[in-house]
Amino acid sequence: MRGHKTFIISLLFICMLVSFIGTVSAQEIMVGSGYGNTTITAALANASNGDIITVTDGTYSGNIEITTDNITIRSENGYANTIFNSGSTEQHAINISADNVTITGLKVSGSSDVFSQPAGIYLNSVSGCNISNNYLTGNSYGVYLSSSTNNTVRDNIASSNSDRGIFLESGSSYNNIINNTANSNLRGISLKNSNENNNISYNTVTGNQHYGIHLHWSDSNTLTNNTASDNDYYGIYLYYSDSNTLSNNTASDNDNYGLYLEDSDRNNLTNNTAINNIDHGIYLDSSLDNTLTNNTASNNDDYGIYLYSNSDSNTLTNNTASDNVDYGIYLSYSTNNTLTGNVMSQNAYNLYVNSGGLDDYLNDIDTSNLVDDKPVYYLTSSSDDVVPSNAGVVYAINCSNVSVQDINIVNEYYGVVFYQTDNSTIENATISECYDGISLISNSYSNTLTNNTASNNDQRGIYLSSSDSCTLTNNTASNDTYGIYLYSSSSNTLANNTASNDTYGIYLASSSSNNLTNNTASNNDDYGIYLASSDSCTLTNNTANDTNNGICLSSSNSNNLTNNIASNNDDYGIYLYSNSDSNTLTNNTAINNSQSGILLSGSDSNTLTNNTAINNSQSGIFLYTSGSNNLTDNQVDNNTVFDLRLISSTNNAINPLILGNDMAELTFTSTTSTVEILRNETNTNNFSGKTNINGYIEINSVLSSMNMSLFYNNIEMSSAEEATIALYKLNGTEWAEVQSTTLDTSSNTLSVSLTEFGTFALFRDTNPTIPTTPTTTSSSSSGTRASVSQGQNPTIVSTSSSSVKRITGGSEINYDFSDSGTPVLGVSFDAKNDEGLVVAKVQVLSSAPEGVLSASGNSYQMMSIDVGSEGTISSDSADNVMLHFKVSKQWIEENNIDVSTIRMTRYHGDQWNDLPTTQESEDGEYFYFYAETPGFSIFEVVGDEISETSEQASESTSIVEEEAEPVEEEETSSTPGFTALAGIVFVSFAFLVKRK
Numbered sequence: 004m005r006g007h008k009t010f011i012i013s014l015l016f017i018c019m020l021v022s023f024i025g026t027v028s029a030q031e032i033m034v035g036s037g038y039g040n041t042t043i044t045a046a047l048a049n050a051s052n053g054d055i056i057t058v059t060d061g062t063y064s065g066n067i068e069i070t071t072d073n074i075t076i077r078s079e080n081g082y083a084n085t086i087f088n089s090g091s092t093e094q095h096a097i098n099i100s101a102d103n104v105t106i107t108g109l110k111v112s113g114s115s116d117v118f119s120q121p122a123g124i125y126l127n128s129v130s131g132c133n134i135s136n137n138y139l140t141g142n143s144y145g146v147y148l149s150s151s152t153n154n155t156v157r158d159n160i161a162s163s164n165s166d167r168g169i170f171l172e173s174g175s176s177y178n179n180i181i182n183n184t185a186n187s188n189l190r191g192i193s194l195k196n197s198n199e200n201n202n203i204s205y206n207t208v209t210g211n212q213h214y215g216i217h218l219h220w221s222d223s224n225t226l227t228n229n230t231a232s233d234n235d236y237y238g239i240y241l242y243y244s245d246s247n248t249l250s251n252n253t254a255s256d257n258d259n260y261g262l263y264l265e266d267s268d269r270n271n272l273t274n275n276t277a278i279n280n281i282d283h284g285i286y287l288d289s290s291l292d293n294t295l296t297n298n299t300a301s302n303n304d305d306y307g308i309y310l311y312s313n314s315d316s317n318t319l320t321n322n323t324a325s326d327n328v329d330y331g332i333y334l335s336y337s338t339n340n341t342l343t344g345n346v347m348s349q350n351a352y353n354l355y356v357n358s359g360g361l362d363d364y365l366n367d368i369d370t371s372n373l374v375d376d377k378p379v380y381y382l383t384s385s386s387d388d389v390v391p392s393n394a395g396v397v398y399a400i401n402c403s404n405v406s407v408q409d410i411n412i413v414n415e416y417y418g419v420v421f422y423q424t425d426n427s428t429i430e431n432a433t434i435s436e437c438y439d440g441i442s443l444i445s446n447s448y449s450n451t452l453t454n455n456t457a458s459n460n461d462q463r464g465i466y467l468s469s470s471d472s473c474t475l476t477n478n479t480a481s482n483d484t485y486g487i488y489l490y491s492s493s494s495n496t497l498a499n500n501t502a503s504n505d506t507y508g509i510y511l512a513s514s515s516s517n518n519l520t521n522n523t524a525s526n527n528d529d530y531g532i533y534l535a536s537s538d539s540c541t542l543t544n545n546t547a548n549d550t551n552n553g554i555c556l557s558s559s560n561s562n563n564l565t566n567n568i569a570s571n572n573d574d575y576g577i578y579l580y581s582n583s584d585s586n587t588l589t590n591n592t593a594i595n596n597s598q599s600g601i602l603l604s605g606s607d608s609n610t611l612t613n614n615t616a617i618n619n620s621q622s623g624i625f626l627y628t629s630g631s632n633n634l635t636d637n638q639v640d641n642n643t644v645f646d647l648r649l650i651s652s653t654n655n656a657i658n659p660l661i662l663g664n665d666m667a668e669l670t671f672t673s674t675t676s677t678v679e680i681l682r683n684e685t686n687t688n689n690f691s692g693k694t695n696i697n698g699y700i701e702i703n704s705v706l707s708s709m710n711m712s713l714f715y716n717n718i719e720m721s722s723a724e725e726a727t728i729a730l731y732k733l734n735g736t737e738w739a740e741v742q743s744t745t746l747d748t749s750s751n752t753l754s755v756s757l758t759e760f761g762t763f764a765l766f767r768d769t770n771p772t773i774p775t776t777p778t779t780t781s782s783s784s785s786g787t788r789a790s791v792s793q794g795q796n797p798t799i800v801s802t803s804s805s806s807v808k809r810i811t812g813g814s815e816i817n818y819d820f821s822d823s824g825t826p827v828l829g830v831s832f833d834a835k836n837d838e839g840l841v842v843a844k845v846q847v848l849s850s851a852p853e854g855v856l857s858a859s860g861n862s863y864q865m866m867s868i869d870v871g872s873e874g875t876i877s878s879d880s881a882d883n884v885m886l887h888f889k890v891s892k893q894w895i896e897e898n899n900i901d902v903s904t905i906r907m908t909r910y911h912g913d914q915w916n917d918l919p920t921t922q923e924s925e926d927g928e929y930f931y932f933y934a935e936t937p938g939f940s941i942f943e944v945v946g947d948e949i950s951e952t953s954e955q956a957s958e959s960t961s962i963v964e965e966e967a968e969p970v971e972e973e974e975t976s977s978t979p980g981f982t983a984l985a986g987i988v989f990v991s992f993a994f995l996v997k998r999k
Contacts, residue, residue: 035059060084078108089113095125103131112141122147157181218244355416489514580604603629626652649678671709679703693766727768749794802847810838818843832881841871858915860945877938904947907934
């Protein structure tokens with residue numbers, strides 16, 4: 004018993020001794036001058052598990068390796084007074100490979116080698132360590148955790164480290180990174196490669212060169228109440244990091260994005276604030292199934308919340324995106340997202356959904372979302388919807404028969420957008436300060452836009468893209484970049500729209516077969532109406548004024564421009580360039596433009612007819628490197644430099660060009676590259692004794708020939724004065740008469756074929772002394788005479804037309820009067836002899852000349868027809884002399900005329916002689932005839948009324964034709980029916996005689 008008691012007492016003594024020894028070993032070791040340990044390394048060598056190393060004020064150096072657990076290294080008075088410099092820039096200043104180590108209150112620096120990239124404090128595969136209240140600067144990494152768990156890094160300052168302030172990598176999980184400041188590093192706080200379930204809270208991460216907080220391949224972490232601001236790239240950046248929770252963080256004033264998720268799924272973002280970032284507030288790129296709730300993204304220089312490129316199936320609820328420079332919420336190429344209760348206000352554009360196809364538009368966005376306090380109407384795959392007038396923005400996706408009326412929308416990317424939506428209407432909408440006001444895109448067919456106003460939009464007031472057969476009527480588009488813009492859209496009708504004060508008024512690109520009628524495109528900066536690569540369009544009665552260029556076609560073919568007005572433009576009125584070929588321009592007016600009225604540049608095979616180009620500061624019509632164009636009856640006048648100018652342009656047919664108000668007509672083909680024509684009112688070279696008529700024409704050309712007809716007004720001119728009219732050419736300073744001209748006083752015309760060019764003018768004698776009888780011939784340079792008839796007394800001439808031909812023996816001659824307004828359509832014959840220049844003249848007479856009685860029969864028209872002077876052309880000098888004429892069906896019906904009796908009769912030898920007359924054809928208004936004549940003089944078209952005798956004769960003839968049978972034997976007067984048959988034959992013969 005005594006021995007047992009002794010054993011127990013001994014055991015208790017041993018335990019007390021062991022306990023005493025353990026308590027004594029947990030000692031504080033002082034480091035500093037005056038202590039046994041002057042370096043931390045020396046203190047560690049003397050330290051045991053649980054010892055506390057207290058470092059007094061001073062500067063220390065070296066590279067510490069901590070391999071003993073439960074060691075504490077602390078400063079006596081904080082990091083401001085206790086500085087530890089790494090002894091080697093290539094090594095970690097403090098390398099911890101033991102658990103439960105505490106480092107606090109030190110300033111650690113100097114581990115800065117750019118190749119080995121060491122840390123100020125490095126934790127390698129440890130747990131339970133506490134790194135707090137240290138100042139880490141001038142290292143590659145401030146604090147670096149590698150494969151370390153359950154550690155705490157708090158209240159540290161990691162500043163001006165060349166890489167990361169605080170870095171966790173390679174499976175460093177369940178750590179607490181709390182209340183640290185990481186500033187002016189390359190990156191602030193970074194987790195890389197399989198770091199999970201870390202708590203990153205209440206940290207301030209500012210002024211870093213790349214990211215504030217960065218998660219790379221790190222899942223299920225919690226980021227709470229951190230502030231990431233003024234970083235050069237992103238505030239908080241998740242890259243391939245899933246299922247993280249971000250709440251109550253502030254990301255502000257970063258140079259790119261506030262919160263950025265790239266290829267990161269199933270994250271939860273709640274109550275975060277992303278403001279004043281230079282780019283986007285919250286940005287998801289290729290990130291799926293994330294939840295964004297109650298976040299604020301405001302005052303960012305680009306977008307508030309941005310879902311980009313396959314960021315699908317995300318849920319956005321009750322977020323606020325306001326006062327962003329560009330978009331509030333922007334969904335781009337992202338589908339199946341749900342937006343509920345989000346508020347967007349005072350952004351440049353509040354909501355924008357951008358798509359690469361229909362699927363990207365299929366998001367669920369209900370009316371609980373607000374834009375500037377108005378509901379969002381986002382319709383998908385529906386029909387027969389009526390959008391209320393309080394809509395803040397309208398999307399109709401894959402819909403039909405949608406009605407949008409009386410809305411007022413401001414500050415949206417699209418005010419109203421139809422995507423693959425057809426047979427719908429937009430009416431009385433006012434859209435302003437959007438990117439595109441009204442947009443019809445991607446096969447939105449057969450829609451109607453009426454009485455809408457689209458103004459002050461950044462790009463397009465009204466935009467059609469790949470949308471055909473729509474009707475735009477009475478819309479106004481002003482102060483936009485493009486007023487009305489059609490891209491790849493065909494068979495649309497634009498009527499009575501106004502596009503003004505835009506950069507481009509109406510712009511068509513790759514859009515064919517559209518019809519533009521009665522539109523006004525004025526006061527635009529660049530173009531009124533512009534067609535680029537757009538073919539077969541019709542432009543009628545449009546006005547394009549006070550713009551840089553009025554109507555412009557670029558690489559656009561086979562368009563038809565009719566009755567358009569292009570005036571007062573800074574450059575060109577109508578401008579075709581860059582292979583705009585085979586277009587037709589008819590009855591257009593181009594006046595008062597600062598360059599050319601009509602310009603063709605590099606454009607061939609166009610037809611210009613009856614256009615007017617006057618008062619332009621450069622050229623009326625200008626063809627530059629443009630060939631094979633046909634210009635007919637175009638009028639040019641009073642243009643400052645040239646009325647017509649052709650440069651490097653050949654094979655253009657001018658037939659004719661009208662100068663002035665019917666002053667002159669020029670007909671030629673541009674066989675050479677340069678032709679310049681200008682009419683002037685005055686000329687400095689006087690012509691003594693002569694009076695100028697109609698001004699002067701300057702023709703600079705190297706053409707082989709040009710036909711010119713000059714017209715004059717003889718109202719205040721005596722016959723004597725008129726007889727002296729001649730054409731003169733300016734040779735140096737002297738005027739020389741041009742030979743081989745034809746003066747036709749009946750039509751007030753002088754005609755000439757020019758082979759030399761320069762300055763021309765019509766002059767007459769100021770005080771003529773020659774007889775007043777009009778001349779019947781004019782001289783030619785070859786000594787021959789150009790034959791001209793005197794014509795009839797002007798007092799009985801109601802209509803007159805003339806034509807000049809050079810008659811050569813053995814040729815077929817045709818004078819065309821089809822456009823003369825007279826019944827005569829033409830005069831033709833086969834000439835036997837050379838007659839030189841011969842003028843054919845048709846004068847419709849209001850009464851018969853003196854001594855000529857009217858012909859028998861009902862008179863349709865009396866006229867004088869002459870070819871040259873009397874006897875120039877007759878059956879002696881020509882064969883097959885034919886008169887082609889027409890007779891009105893209305894006259895025939897009103898006068899009960901038998902068509903078969905209509906004939907041309909000629910007054911010759913003091914009597915009327917009927918000419919052989921043959922009916923050629925008829926149309927809805929006229930019968931057409933030709934008659935053969937032996938010569939020319941006074942003619943009359945007459946016809947006889949249908950008579951009872953002629954009707955009976957016609958009936959009898961019909962009976963005979965119907966009942967007659969072949970006669971087998973000769974009939975005599977005794978043959979039955981002979982007497983009756985003879986009577987019928989007699990009556991028929993009498994009728995024929997009378998007809999002749």
